[in-house]
Amino acid sequence: MCISEGIRDFDGIAEKLQKITSRVFTIDFHCPEIAHGSSPGQFVMIRFKDRLDPLLGRPFAVASAKGDSFSVWFQVVGKMTALLSEVSPGEKFTVRGPLGNGFGEPSGDKLFLVAGTLGVAPLLKVYEEFSGRLDCEVHLGVPDKTWKPFTEQVRQLIPGLRIFSDDGSLGVHGTCLHGLPGEIGQREEIWACGPVGMLKALAERYPQNRSGIRVSLEARMACGIGGCQGCVIETVEGKRRVCVDGPVFSSEEVAWDEIR
Amino acid sequence: MRSDNLLRVSCGGVELDSPIVVASGVWPFEKDFWQRDSFPGLGGICTKAVTLNRREGNPGTRIWETPAGLLNSIGLQNRGVEHFLERDLPVISEGGIPFIVNVAMENHDETSEVLRRLEDMRNMIPAVELNISCPNVSDGGMAWGRFAETSAQAVSMARKKWKGPLWVKLTPQAEDIAQVARAVEEEGADALVVGNTWLGMAIDIDTARPVFERAFAGLSGPGIFPLALRMVWEVCSAVTIPVIGCGGVTSYRDCLAMLMAGATAVEVGTVMFLDLQSGKSFSSGLEEYLLARGLDGMKDIIGKARQ
Ligand SMILES: Cc1cc2nc3c(=O)[nH]c(=O)nc-3n(C[C@H](O)[C@H](O)[C@H](O)COP(=O)(O)O)c2cc1C
Numbered sequence: 001m002c003i004s005e006g007i008r009d010f011d012g013i014a015e016k017l018q019k020i021t022s023r024v025f026t027i028d029f030h031c032p033e034i035a036h037g038s039s040p041g042q043f044v045m046i047r048f049k050d051r052l053d054p055l056l057g058r059p060f061a062v063a064s065a066k067g068d069s070f071s072v073w074f075q076v077v078g079k080m081t082a083l084l085s086e087v088s089p090g091e092k093f094t095v096r097g098p099l100g101n102g103f104g105e106p107s108g109d110k111l112f113l114v115a116g117t118l119g120v121a122p123l124l125k126v127y128e129e130f131s132g133r134l135d136c137e138v139h140l141g142v143p144d145k146t147w148k149p150f151t152e153q154v155r156q157l158i159p160g161l162r163i164f165s166d167d168g169s170l171g172v173h174g175t176c177l178h179g180l181p182g183e184i185g186q187r188e189e190i191w192a193c194g195p196v197g198m199l200k201a202l203a204e205r206y207p208q209n210r211s212g213i214r215v216s217l218e219a220r221m222a223c224g225i226g227g228c229q230g231c232v233i234e235t236v237e238g239k240r241r242v243c244v245d246g247p248v249f250s251s252e253e254v255a256w257d258e259i260r
Numbered sequence: 261m262r263s264d265n266l267l268r269v270s271c272g273g274v275e276l277d278s279p280i281v282v283a284s285g286v287w288p289f290e291k292d293f294w295q296r297d298s299f300p301g302l303g304g305i306c307t308k309a310v311t312l313n314r315r316e317g318n319p320g321t322r323i324w325e326t327p328a329g330l331l332n333s334i335g336l337q338n339r340g341v342e343h344f345l346e347r348d349l350p351v352i353s354e355g356g357i358p359f360i361v362n363v364a365m366e367n368h369d370e371t372s373e374v375l376r377r378l379e380d381m382r383n384m385i386p387a388v389e390l391n392i393s394c395p396n397v398s399d400g401g402m403a404w405g406r407f408a409e410t411s412a413q414a415v416s417m418a419r420k421k422w423k424g425p426l427w428v429k430l431t432p433q434a435e436d437i438a439q440v441a442r443a444v445e446e447e448g449a450d451a452l453v454v455g456n457t458w459l460g461m462a463i464d465i466d467t468a469r470p471v472f473e474r475a476f477a478g479l480s481g482p483g484i485f486p487l488a489l490r491m492v493w494e495v496c497s498a499v500t501i502p503v504i505g506c507g508g509v510t511s512y513r514d515c516l517a518m519l520m521a522g523a524t525a526v527e528v529g530t531v532m533f534l535d536l537q538s539g540k541s542f543s544s545g546l547e548e549y550l551l552a553r554g555l556d557g558m559k560d561i562i563g564k565a566r567q
C-alpha cells in the first residue's frame with residue numbers, strides 16, 4: 001500500500017553500530033525498502049519503535065546502501081543521538097521514508113562535492129552514484145585533528161578526498177571552501193551540505209553562479225511529509241518546507257539574507 | 261460483521277466509518293494523503309487551519325520536543341481560503357475520506373467571510389471545525405475560546421454563515437471549560453472537540469532565551485493525555501451534543517479511554533508523526549476489544565466509564 005511516492009513507515013532493524021570518534025558513529029539498518037528505494041540526497045526519519053521518549057523521529061541522510069541495508073552517519077548532539085550511540089544490534093526502529101527531493105541529476109560533467117563535517121553523509125551517496133560516470137572532486141572540512149579517524153573513514157570510501165581543517169592541524173589549513181576554484185565553469189556544479197553558515201558563505205562566494213550550486217539544508221522536523229509546516233526556511237518565494245520542497249535547494253532559491 | 265459497521269459512529273452531522281479522525285495541522289494537502297484505500301481505519305481527516313488571507317506563520321523555531329511531548333508554534337501558516345477552495349478542495353474531496361475543514365477564528369469580519377465562501381461550496385464540504393483555540397497567534401485564536409461570552413459570539417457568527425455540520429474546537433486554556441462548552445452548545449454547535457494544545461514554553465539554556473519567538477507554544481503528544489481525558493470527562497458532563505476527544509492519544513487503549521469518558525470520536529495529531537497507519541492499528545485494536553467482549557458497536561463503549 002503505497003503512499004506519496006512510496007513514503008511509508010517501515011520497520012528497520014539496527015545491524016551494526018560503528019564508533020568512528022568519541023562523538024561520531026555510523027549505524028547500518030536492515031530495511032530493504034529504503035536500501036533499494038532512495039536516491040542521493042534523500043533522507044529518512046528514524047525513531048525507536050514503541051518508545052514515546054524520544055517521541056519524534058529524527059532526520060538522517062541515507063549515506064549509503066548495500067544489499068537490503070542502508071547506513072546513516074551522525075554526531076552525538078542530543079538525546080536521540082546519544083541513545084543511538086549505544087544501540088544494540090537487533091533493536092527495532094521505525095524508518096519513515098524515502099523523504100525529500102534529493103539532489104537529482106547533475107547538469108554538467110564535473111561535480112565539486114563540498115562537506116562540512118557530518119554534511120558529508122548525503123554526499124557519500126552522491127559519490128557512490130555518480131563518481132563512475134563523471135568527475136567528482138570531494139572537499140571535506142573539519143575543525144581539527146581530533147577528527148582524523150572520521151576523515152580516514154571517509155577517505156576509505158572516497159580515495160581522492162581533499163581534507164581541510166579550521167586550525168590547520170589536519171590536511172590543508174582553511175575551511176572546506178578554501179580549495180574551490182575562483183569561478184565555476186559552464187559544465188561544473190557544486191553540491192554541498194554542512195552548517196548553514198558554511199552554505200551561506202558558499203553562496204556569497206559565487207554570487208554569479210548560484211544556479212550552479214545545490215545545497216542540502218537541515219531543519220527541525222516533526223512529520224517529514226509536508227504536513228506540520230515545522231521545517232520551513234525562507235526562500236525567494238516565501239517560506240518553503242525543507243522536508244518535501246527540499247532538503248536540496250538551488251542556492252539561488254534560498255533567501256540567504258534572512259537565514260541565521 | 262464488517263469492521264466498518266462495527267466501528268461506525270454518527271458524530272456532529274458526519275457519518276464516520278471509524279471514530280478515529282486525524283486532527284488539524286499535521287496532514288499535508290498532497291493528493292496521496294487523502295485516498296481512503298491508503299489509510300484504512302481512519303474515519304476522517306481535519307484539514308490544516310484555513311484563514312481568509314494567506315498567512316506566513318511564525319518566524320524562528322517552530323517545533324521543540326519535550327519528554328513525551330511536542331511544543332509547536334506554527335502560527336496558522338496557510339495559503340488562504342481562495343487557494344484552499346480552488347486548489348486543495350478539489351483534491352481532498354476526491355479521495356473518499358470524510359474531511360472537516362478547520363477554520364481558524366481571526367476576527368469577526370474575516371472569519372465570517374471565510375465561512376460565507378465555504379457555505380457556497382457546502383455540497384462538497386462534510387463539516388467545518390471552528391478553531392477558537394489556536395495558542396500561537398496574537399490576533400484572535402485562543403483569545404476567543406477562553407471565555408464563555410467570546411466563545412458564544414464566535415459560534416453565533418459561524419452558525420449564521422455556515423449551515424452545515426459545525427464542530428467547535430475548544431481550548432484547555434478556557435477559564436471554565438464547562439461554561440464555555442455549554443455556551444457553544446447553546447449557540448448551535450453540532451459537536452465539540454476537546455481540545456487544542458496546552459500552553460507551555462521552553463527555554464534554551466545555551467542562549468538563555470525562550471526557544472520560541474512568541475515565548476509560549478502549544479504542547480501536544482502523550483504527555484498531555486491524562487489532562488485531555490479529564491477535560492473530556494468534564495465537558496461530557498456539561499453538554500449533550502457529541503464530544504470529540506483530542507490530546508495525546510497514542511494507542512487504541514487511549515482511544516477506548518476517551519470513548520469510555522464519553523467521547524463519540526477521537527482526534528489524533530502528534531501520533532501521526534510516529535505512525536502514518538495509526539488509524540489502521542487503533543481501529544483493529546478497537547474492533548478486537550469489541551469482538552472479544554461480544555459488544556455490538558460503539559454505543560456499547562461510549563460513556564461506559566460514567567455508568
Ligand atoms: C504541528 C501542529 C500544528 C497544529 N495546527 C493546528 C491547526 O492548524 N488548527 C488546529 O485546530 N489545531 C492544530 N494543532 C493541534 C492539533 O490538532 C491537536 O489538537 C493537538 O495537537 C492535540 O492533539 P495530539 O496530542 O494528538 O497532537 C496542531 C498541532 C501540531 C502539533
Ligand code: FES
Nearest residue numbers: 224226228229243
Ligand atoms: S517536517 Fe513537517 S512539514 Fe516538514
